[in-house]
Amino acid sequence: MTNVQKEGETIVSISDLAKELGLTTRTLRYWEEVGIVESVERQDGATRGYTPYYVRRIKFIIKLKELGLTIKEMQDLYAAYGDAKQTEKMIPRLIEILDQHVAKVDEKMAQLASLRQDIVGYRQKMMKQFALANEREQ
Structure with a gap:
């Protein structure tokens, strides 16, 4: 996992992002596994999280998938x-x-x-x- 996080940047949890985008957490994990999505590790080290940059990339991937x-x-x-x-x-x-x-x-x-x-x-x-x-x- 790459940590492209700027100071004070909000990190969205995988479950919150999945709900917001109408995806499953399994889909997000799969996309990460195949190398088209990245996430950051949260402070607790247990949950994936996404910076605004990664959220934009995921929305781009959703659009590409729709196409x-x-x-x-x-x-x-x-x-x-x-x-x-x-x-x-x-x-x-x-x-x-x-x-x-x-x-x-x-x-x-x-x-x-x-x-x-x-x-x-x-x-x-x-x-x-x-x-x-x-x-x-x-």
């Missing part, structure tokens, strides 16, 4: 960010990853549009067959 990034991609970003904490190294990699995700979404949208056409076409065919069956009965 569809995988844990592996987030690990790659964190590696690009590096020990020097240089955002300018991470941003080009993030743009690359987002471009890949946009391409995947475009592909899925095309597949869904095609599926929708198939469903509408099949529905029309069923409506015609249903209408013909009703005509024969009368």
